[in-house]
Amino acid sequence: MKRKKRFLSFGYKLMISYIALLIVPVAFVGMFAYNTSVESIRKQTKANIRGTLQQIQDNIHYKVEDIQRLTDLLYYDRTLADSLRRYDDGWYSFETLQSYLMPTLQNTIHATNRNIALSVYIQNDTIPEVYYSYEGTDPLSKGRFYELFHQKRIVNKPWFQGFPREQYGLTMVWRQIEEDGTFGNISLLRRLMDTYEPTAPKPFGFVRITVKIADLLESVNEDKFRNGSTLYIENEQNDMIYVSSADKSMRPDQIPVMESKDYLQIKVPIDGLNWTLAVNIPNRVMEQDIQKVKSVTIIVCLVMIALFSAAGWLLSRYFSRRVVKIVSVLRSFQEGDLHKRLRYGGQDEFNQIALALNDMGENMNRLIQEVYLSNLQKKEAELEILQAQINPHFLYNSFSSINRLAQFGEIGKIRSMVSGLAKFYRLTLNEGRMMIPVEKELQQVQTYIEIQKIKYEDRLTFNIDIDDNVLGFDTVKLILQPFVENILEHAFYGDSIHIRITAEALEHGIAFKVIDDGIGMNAETIRQIFSPSGIKVGYGIRNVDQRIKLQFGDAYGVKLFSRLGIGTTVQLIIPYFHHTDSADATNGRLQG
Numbered sequence: 001m002k003r004k005k006r007f008l009s010f011g012y013k014l015m016i017s018y019i020a021l022l023i024v025p026v027a028f029v030g031m032f033a034y035n036t037s038v039e040s041i042r043k044q045t046k047a048n049i050r051g052t053l054q055q056i057q058d059n060i061h062y063k064v065e066d067i068q069r070l071t072d073l074l075y076y077d078r079t080l081a082d083s084l085r086r087y088d089d090g091w092y093s094f095e096t097l098q099s100y101l102m103p104t105l106q107n108t109i110h111a112t113n114r115n116i117a118l119s120v121y122i123q124n125d126t127i128p129e130v131y132y133s134y135e136g137t138d139p140l141s142k143g144r145f146y147e148l149f150h151q152k153r154i155v156n157k158p159w160f161q162g163f164p165r166e167q168y169g170l171t172m173v174w175r176q177i178e179e180d181g182t183f184g185n186i187s188l189l190r191r192l193m194d195t196y197e198p199t200a201p202k203p204f205g206f207v208r209i210t211v212k213i214a215d216l217l218e219s220v221n222e223d224k225f226r227n228g229s230t231l232y233i234e235n236e237q238n239d240m241i242y243v244s245s246a247d248k249s250m251r252p253d254q255i256p257v258m259e260s261k262d263y264l265q266i267k268v269p270i271d272g273l274n275w276t277l278a279v280n281i282p283n284r285v286m287e288q289d290i291q292k293v294k295s296v297t298i299i300v301c302l303v304m305i306a307l308f309s310a311a312g313w314l315l316s317r318y319f320s321r322r323v324v325k326i327v328s329v330l331r332s333f334q335e336g337d338l339h340k341r342l343r344y345g346g347q348d349e350f351n352q353i354a355l356a357l358n359d360m361g362e363n364m365n366r367l368i369q370e371v372y373l374s375n376l377q378k379k380e381a382e383l384e385i386l387q388a389q390i391n392p393h394f395l396y397n398s399f400s401s402i403n404r405l406a407q408f409g410e411i412g413k414i415r416s417m418v419s420g421l422a423k424f425y426r427l428t429l430n431e432g433r434m435m436i437p438v439e440k441e442l443q444q445v446q447t448y449i450e451i452q453k454i455k456y457e458d459r460l461t462f463n464i465d466i467d468d469n470v471l472g473f474d475t476v477k478l479i480l481q482p483f484v485e486n487i488l489e490h491a492f493y494g495d496s497i498h499i500r501i502t503a504e505a506l507e508h509g510i511a512f513k514v515i516d517d518g519i520g521m522n523a524e525t526i527r528q529i530f531s532p533s534g535i536k537v538g539y540g541i542r543n544v545d546q547r548i549k550l551q552f553g554d555a556y557g558v559k560l561f562s563r564l565g566i567g568t569t570v571q572l573i574i575p576y577f578h579h580t581d582s583a584d585a586t587n588g589r590l591q592g
Contacts, residue, residue: 023305030301037293045281046266053268053277059219060270060277066112068172071190071207073108074120075169080104081194084124084204093126097148102130105146117210118146120192124204125150138183140212151206159189160206166191168201174273177208185210186273217242220277229281236274329357401455413454420451434551435579436477438470438503438510445480445501452488460488462499469505474579476551482540483514483570491518491568509556512572520564529560541570548574 074080083096109118117139131147132139139145154160159177172190180187192205220231220242233242267278325342332340341361342354398421405414424447436444446464453460480501487499500515529541545558552575562568 026301026305029304030297033300034294034297037297038290041290041293042264045264049264049266049279049281050268053266053279056219057268057270057277060216060273063114063216064174064271064273066114067116067188067209067211070108070111070116070118070209071172071188073111074104074192074207075190077104081192081204084122084127085194087124087126089126093124094128097127097130101127101148105148109144109146114144114211114215115140116144117142119149119208119210120146121149121151121154121206121208122192122204123151125152138185139179139210140183140185154206163189163191166193166201166203168193180210184213186213186216187211213241216273229279231277231279233270234276234278241275326353326357329361398451417451417454420447420454423447424451433579434477435474435577438473438475441475441477441480442466442501442503444478445484448481449484449499452484456488459496460499461496462501465500465502467503467505470503470510473510474577475510475574476547479544479548479572479574480512480514482544486540487514487516487518487568491516491520493517493519493565506573509573509575512574514570514572515567517567520566520568521560521562522564526560526562544572548572552577 079100083100086092086096105118105120109116127148129147129149131149132142132145134142157177159175164171164173172188174186174188176186177189179185188209188211190207191203192207193201194204217233220233230243232240235241264281264283265278266281267276269275270277329340329342341358398417402414402417405417424444442464449460449462453462484499484501487497491497498517500513502511502513502515504511504513530545541558541560548557556573556575559571559573560568561571
């Protein structure tokens with residue numbers, strides 16, 4: 001008998017190739033996992049160090065804010081400003097000093113438990129000075145105390161002459177002046193401003209609070225980091241003013257100035273002081289953890305190769321061809337082809353998977369169409385809800401005005417107001433459509449202003465400047481009238497007000513502007529208007545902004561520019577839009 005020729009089956013050939021090819025990705029994954037773990041250790045170490053530095057930074061910042069809070073007590077004291085604004089000799093000046101100034105300064109230094117020296121320099125020369133003599137000694141050795149000087153003592157000091165321009169409530173500087181550097185002190189410098197005129201406050205004095213640098217830095221300690229670490233602080237001139245290290249013999253010039261292969265260096269700024277808090281961590285402290293990661297990675301890679309080889313040998317012969325078919329169908333679904341179907345004979349699990357995939361493809365195709373239609377309907381419903389929220393209370397005010405005109409027999413004005421109301425609501429209703437031509441929107445706001453002009457007469461003036469290039473486009477209705485209504489309700493400043501409305505064709509869309517010369521508003525009010533929680537402020541403005549964004553997207557909407565006492569400019573940006581073209585495009589997509 002002839003012996004059967006022995007051969008290596010295709011299954012074994014496939015497994016040998018599989019094992020050979022498996023080594024490469026497993027090695028790659030292992031190397032990637034190792035590098036990722038090492039990087040993770042470094043990042044975690046940096047995060048922990050930054051967290052510790054943040055705690056130290058927060059501690060220092062808390063102490064700095066505590067000192068700054070003391071200056072706030074004097075800065076915002078209106079009674080103090082009123083007392084120092086009077087230049088009366090004799091008994092009044094002495095009484096002011098005894099009954100108010102000295103108790104106020106005493107309360108200020110006792111508002112903290114820190115050792116401070118408070119020096120106040122005032123422009124009022126009629127009030128006597130109060131000070132101590134400590135020439136040649138550390139003033140903070142006396143404990144907490146205050147002094148009162150005339151400002152003419154410091155007007156020629158370089159640090160006073162170079163003090164930054166005042167920004168109300170913000171300008172304050174930490175700096176070492178005069179004898180501070182000698183005794184390891186630092187001073188907080190700040191003007192005292194008279195807030196009687198909020199738009200143009202004037203200085204009436206100067207305040208200096210001196211503290212020990214060591215008191216601010218008492219939380220700075222290298223013990224919070226790993227062994228061998230060095231913690232130090234640099235000032236704004238990059239001079240080291242504090243060093244904390246386990247090696248007490250280390251000098252500042254021996255500290256590495258940048259991150260190297262031997263050290264991990266992290267720096268964070270200290271707000272308010274213009275200082276930098278830095279720490280140097282020896283890289284050798286992380287090597288032990290990295291070595292453990294390396295050993296674990298090698299073991300895991302070997303185990304993975306063994307397990308994957310066994311699993312591949314057991315399962316590949318049975319599942320490979322069927323899985324390939326399933327993956328091909330899923331890939332078709334992923335690429336958007338939901339018409340491909342899978343066919344299997346038999347009644348096993350693969351047949352059930354095939355039936356489920358076929359059903360899923362049909363359901364996904366149907367649901368995509370339904371969701372698309374649902375989103376279009378939802379968007380239209382949201383626009384209708386926002387449109388319905390336009391505040392109509394000016395109608396009630398108009399009826400009230402008509403009633404008053406009737407009492408005085410002003411028949412002509414009544415006729416004009418009723419005619420204007422009819423025209424305004426004819427334009428507003430617009431047969432139930434939410435989109436109207438730009439020309440009608442401008443007619444609508446002009447009609448509204450003419451109605452209000454019957455009420456306000458010569459106190460209200462207005463003009464409208466329109467670029468003819470914008471008249472051929474459409475817009476969401478009632479986006480200009482709410483701003484005119486807000487002007488008449490909130491912006492009156494004096495006996496009259498002027499309103500200007502413009503429409504300009506820009507490169508990227510249409511820009512409407514509603515400009516008034518009323519009372520204006522500050523930045524905080526504008527922030528509250530656009531804040532979602534600002535329920536009681538700027539409801540009509542947010543309503544218009546939401547309607548524009550809902551119709552055209554977040555790139556469009558409302559912007560406010562305002563200054564107190566000058567007026568407000570409202571800018572509304574919408575795209576070039578034709579309502580009929582948009583509707584035709586939507587119908588085309590639905591039919592497709």
